[in-house]
Amino acid sequence: MSQKKKQRLYIRTAILIILLAAVGYTLYANLNKDNQGKINVGEKAPDFVLKDMQGNTHRLSDYKGKGVFLNFWGTYCPPCKSEMPYMDDVYKSYKNKGVEILAVDVGEAKFIVNKFVKQYKLSFPILIDKDRDVQSVYGVDDLPHSVLIGPDGKVKKVIVGNANLTKNDFKGFMESIKP
Amino acid sequence: MNDMKCECGHVNPVGTILCESCGKALTENAQKEKLHDMRYEGSARRSQTYNKTIIDKIWNFFSSVKVGVWLIVLTLVASSLGTIFPQKDMLPTNLTPEEYYHKEYGWVGQLWYKLGFEDLYGSWWYLLLIAAIGVSLVICSLDRFIPLHRALKNQRVTRHEGFMKRQRLYIDAAITGDQSFAKVKERLKEKHYRVKEEHGNLFAEKNRFSRWGPYVNHIGLIIFLIGAMLRFVPGMYVDELLWIREGETKVIPGTHEKYLLKNNKFILDTYQKGKDNEAFNQALDRVGTVAKNFQTNVTLYKRKEGALPGESGKLAKVKDDEIKVNHPLEFAHYSVYQMDYKPNELKTMTLQLENKKTKKTFGQVKIDLFNPKDVYDLQKGYKVKLIGYYPNFTGFAKDGEPQSSSPIPDNPAFLFRMYSPEHPKGEVSFVAIRQNVEPLGNNDYKMSFAGIETRNVSALTVHKDLTLWILAVGGAIFMIGVIQGAYWNHRRIWLQRKEGNVLIAAHTNKNYYGIKKELAAILDGTGLPVPKDQQEGKKEKEKEKEV
Numbered sequence: 056m057s058q059k060k061k062q063r064l065y066i067r068t069a070i071l072i073i074l075l076a077a078v079g080y081t082l083y084a085n086l087n088k089d090n091q092g093k094i095n096v097g098e099k100a101p102d103f104v105l106k107d108m109q110g111n112t113h114r115l116s117d118y119k120g121k122g123v124f125l126n127f128w129g130t131y132c133p134p135c136k137s138e139m140p141y142m143d144d145v146y147k148s149y150k151n152k153g154v155e156i157l158a159v160d161v162g163e164a165k166f167i168v169n170k171f172v173k174q175y176k177l178s179f180p181i182l183i184d185k186d187r188d189v190q191s192v193y194g195v196d197d198l199p200h201s202v203l204i205g206p207d208g209k210v211k212k213v214i215v216g217n218a219n220l221t222k223n224d225f226k227g228f229m230e231s232i233k234p
Numbered sequence: 235m236n237d238m239k240c241e242c243g244h245v246n247p248v249g250t251i252l253c254e255s256c257g258k259a260l261t262e263n264a265q266k267e268k269l270h271d272m273r274y275e276g277s278a279r280r281s282q283t284y285n286k287t288i289i290d291k292i293w294n295f296f297s298s299v300k301v302g303v304w305l306i307v308l309t310l311v312a313s314s315l316g317t318i319f320p321q322k323d324m325l326p327t328n329l330t331p332e333e334y335y336h337k338e339y340g341w342v343g344q345l346w347y348k349l350g351f352e353d354l355y356g357s358w359w360y361l362l363l364i365a366a367i368g369v370s371l372v373i374c375s376l377d378r379f380i381p382l383h384r385a386l387k388n389q390r391v392t393r394h395e396g397f398m399k400r401q402r403l404y405i406d407a408a409i410t411g412d413q414s415f416a417k418v419k420e421r422l423k424e425k426h427y428r429v430k431e432e433h434g435n436l437f438a439e440k441n442r443f444s445r446w447g448p449y450v451n452h453i454g455l456i457i458f459l460i461g462a463m464l465r466f467v468p469g470m471y472v473d474e475l476l477w478i479r480e481g482e483t484k485v486i487p488g489t490h491e492k493y494l495l496k497n498n499k500f501i502l503d504t505y506q507k508g509k510d511n512e513a514f515n516q517a518l519d520r521v522g523t524v525a526k527n528f529q530t531n532v533t534l535y536k537r538k539e540g541a542l543p544g545e546s547g548k549l550a551k552v553k554d555d556e557i558k559v560n561h562p563l564e565f566a567h568y569s570v571y572q573m574d575y576k577p578n579e580l581k582t583m584t585l586q587l588e589n590k591k592t593k594k595t596f597g598q599v600k601i602d603l604f605n606p607k608d609v610y611d612l613q614k615g616y617k618v619k620l621i622g623y624y625p626n627f628t629g630f631a632k633d634g635e636p637q638s639s640s641p642i643p644d645n646p647a648f649l650f651r652m653y654s655p656e657h658p659k660g661e662v663s664f665v666a667i668r669q670n671v672e673p674l675g676n677n678d679y680k681m682s683f684a685g686i687e688t689r690n691v692s693a694l695t696v697h698k699d700l701t702l703w704i705l706a707v708g709g710a711i712f713m714i715g716v717i718q719g720a721y722w723n724h725r726r727i728w729l730q731r732k733e734g735n736v737l738i739a740a741h742t743n744k745n746y747y748g749i750k751k752e753l754a755a756i757l758d759g760t761g762l763p764v765p766k767d768q769q770e771g772k773k774e775k776e777k778e779k780e781v
Contacts (some may be wrong), residue, residue, distance in 0.1 A: 067293050074372060077463065078365040082358055084466030105544040114542070131626070131638045163641040166606045166623055186494075188543040191485040 087159040094193055096212060100125070100204045103189045107160065108169060113157060113180055120130035120206050122154040122232025127190060127200040129161045130171045134217035135199045139175050146179045149229040152207070159184050161198065206234040242758035244388065247381070252276025254388040257397025269768060270400040272741055275389075277381035297377045302370040309363045316354035319346055323353075368459045373696035375452045386442060391432035393728055393739075401728075401739035402746065409736045415729055421756045424728065436729040445743060447719020454712030461704030472568070472698035479579065480689040483535070483549075488696050489568065491543050492650065493552075496533040500575055503527040528572045530557045530692040534565060557694065567698050574693035580643045582687040585665065587616060587652055590680050596654070598684055603643035615655040618681070622649030627666050634673075636664070652679045725749050729762075738765045 094100065100123075102116045115123065126142065128135035139158075146156045156179040160168050165183065172181055184190055194204060196215075203211040211232055214220070236248045245257035251264045252275065259265040259276075279297075295301060325334050331352050335343035346352070356359055398404060415436050422429050426439035426531040465471040472488035476495070485494040503526040505514050510526075520522060536553040541548035555563045562569040580603055587596045597612035603625060610618045624638035627647035629635050634646055647666035654661075656678060664671040665681045723745045735760060738757075742749040746767065757764050 064287060064289060068289050070372070070376070071289060071292060074369045077460075078369070081365065081463045081466055082361055085356060085361055086358065101543065103543040129641060131640055138367070161641070164603075164605050164623065164625070166608065166620065167641070169623075170622070184544065186485065186544075187484060188485050188491065191487065192491050192543045 075204075093181065094202065094210055094213060096210050098210050099208055100202065100210050101192045103192065105157075105184060105189060107180040107182050108165070108172065111180070113182060115157075115204075116208070117159075118155055118204075119208055120153070120234060122206055122229070122234060123204040124156045124228060124232065125202040125204060126156065126158045127161060127184075127193070127195045127198060128158055129198050130167050132198040134219075136175075138199055138220060138225075139177060141220065141225045143175070143177050143179065144222060145225045145229050146186060149233070152229075152234055153234040155179070157182060159189060161190055161195070162187050200211045201228075203228055205231050205232050242390075242391075242394065247278040247384075249278035250276065251278070252397060253394065254385045254392045256392065256394040258394035259390070259763070265396070267400055269402055270397070272401075272743075274378055274382050277385040279377055279381055287362055293373060293377075296366075296370045296373040299374060302367070302374055305363060305367045305370055309367060312354065312360055312363060316351060319343060319351075321352060321354065364459070368456060370447070371452050371455055375449050379446075379449045382445065386445070389437075391430050391437040391728075392435045392730060393437075395730075395732070395737065398728060398730060398737045398739040401741050402498075402767060402769050403740040403750065403765040404768055405736070405749040405763045405765040406735055406737050408734065409731075410761040414511075415762075417760050418729065418762065419755060421760075425752060425756065426725070427725075434731050436727075438727045439725070441722040441724050443715055444719055444722035444724045447715050447717075447722075449715070450480055451712055451715025453712070454708050454715055456708075457711060458705055458708030461701045461708055464620055464701045464704065467701075474696040475573065476570075476694045476696055477576075477691055478530075478694065479691045485543075485695055486568070486570070486775035488698060489566075492537055493568070494535040494537065494549060494564070495570070495694075496535065497692055498531040498533060498554075501527065501529040501531070501693040502575065502577065502690070503529075526639045528559055528575060530694065531555075532557055532563060532570075534563060535610055562697075567700060569697045571695045571697060572692070573695045576691040576693070578688040579691050580646060580686055581689045583643075583646060584684040584686065585648075585681040586684045587612060587618060587654075589678055590678060595682075599681070601648070603646055604628075608622045615653070615658075617653040619653070619660065620648060621651055621662070622647075622664075624648070624666075648681070651683055651733075652677070652681065654679055721779075723748060725752070727753065727756075736762060738762065 100115060102114065104112060104114045106112055117124075124142070126138075128139075130136070142156055142158070158177070158179055160180050160181060160183045162183060162185050168181060168183060171177075193200070199214075199216070201214040205211045205214075212228070218224075235668065236249060238250060238260055240246060240253035240256060240258055240260065242253060242258065244253055244405050246254050246260065252259055252270060252453040254275075254277065257276075259267070259270070264270065265275065319335065319339055321711035322331050325331055329337065332344075332347055335347040337343075337353065339346070350357060399406075415434070419429055419431075419436060422436075422438040425440070427440045429436060429438045431437075474487035476484060476487055478484050478495060480497050481501055483494050485491050486493045486495050499604045499624070505518055505524045505526050507515055507518055514524070527595040531554070533554050535549040536552050537545075538548045538550050552565060557563050557570060557572045559572050562571045564570075581601050582600055584598050586598045588594070589596070596614075596616045599610040599612070599618050601610075601620070606620055606623050608620055610620070612618065622636060624636045624647040625645075626638050626640045627645045628637050628639045638647075645667060647664065650663050650665060652663060653659075659698075661677040661679055662672070662674045663677055663679075663681055664673060670680055685708040722744045725740070725742045727740045728738065740749055740753055750767065754764055
């Protein structure tokens, strides 16, 4: 091949690659537009501050060095209800191993949450996201929505919706973020 | 394949039809032509020259104008299909798309939905079609612009006789007057031609830039497409919906949780007979209620530097505003528009403790449906304790527990324990709208309905578009290209001496009528012959034959 033809081939290849990249990006971005703003695995979990039922302030970054099981829930969501006893069980055994559970209610009346906590005898901190601030940051839509955060503060796993989880699943989750 | 050397000495790229320099026909076909096709100056359109590697094959596919036209036709057909029924985003929210299309449009709607036309303009294949048009535009333009530019740059003054002969305007005749072409030259210059001379031959040219019009136009289109593409880049384009109750403060979606909005009040005004212009009366009689104004009074807050989500106290007020139709709240490239509303959502409910027999009441209990209290003390030994609250009561579970399907009090229900001097241990009553259940036997007291307070919910759309100016620039360049190509004509005139005769040929990319008039004026009184329109002559001959 002559020098000229070679050069032309390179130029054509380069132009086609640029065009393909632009098209590819657009398609990718379009298919992912629903996920925009949501938290992806491997990213740093966004920090937040919320108060629990006793009025204590919990700041996510204060738990650095510990694993955090962050759960968004509501009393009106049946799968959330069925998960709670498992969460409470694993919480008791993993609390001393450096894994915390923060259960964030999606902004219901304190009365309802209080009653629920008493009924299920939950021992982990229950936070109420009254302004739906933290849900917005974490892109919470369907409940339950759980985020596993490792001791390094990075997101390990996100579980959305009713996944029919068993107690063993929760053990696995806690184990995976143990420091 | 090698480059082709013309007898004039110029080396042309492979595939050239007319020598870039002298214009001599290099292919047999071109030599047989009566008139040359001058659209691309007989240059070697690159797509037609190689077809070897896969890259070349892809390139050639997109280089074809035929393919480009087909892509446009396909896109037009697809776009029109999408307009038959409303797109997914435009549907009312009370039904799923599948149900909606079936209910409204029967099996046709169902088929339409199954084929995936409900989100046609956002579908991958529609995007691919648009992208293919973009690619075709780039490649077609490159493949034509570069050879054309080369050919026009390399053209020389003295053209091959065959080239002259095969121009639409041409004549070969004896010179009678102006031997030196001096007068012609002067006149050409008066008409703003750039005149070049070589061995006593003349070449005059003007408005070559008109030939670049289509390519400028395509650049504009491509910028436009890039602008459209940038909408998918995070941060460039936001289009979100925000439902917000009166009194609520909420994060504005799409602002990375930086801005919050408080709904102070939602106002819906209607036209009133007697108050508003009498001209409306007739219409009001016919239609009933007509909305005059939708308005949300809001306060915009910005989260203070370093404040975290959840720290609702750390907000800085930015401004108060009234959002009305066509009067959005504007801040930092965002616009918040009034979109929809839900009137009269329950906020509080007032109940009273009543003795069923005597109908005597013992005080009222006002329950904030978003934040109820545990105990309501009514003094003098009367007290109401809330033991259960179900904001959107849907029925009882198998174990008898009341169920709620959401935290929004659309159908509130309560479980009370009512204390009175007669019943210091309390009586239990379940109260829902138009429902009073006494689960533990007959009670002496009941909670009777005394009133409600409601509030409105406003729906706002949050909009941000940083691509608009790119679209505007693309559109402007597009128009410049159109104007450039449409309002100027690329005109060329050649005068050549040949054995005592003169050959005159002329070419324009459009408007032969204009160049003919111009030529007549230039040659008038110079003794030089006026070129004839060979195409017109041909047409006339054909007509004669037909007759």
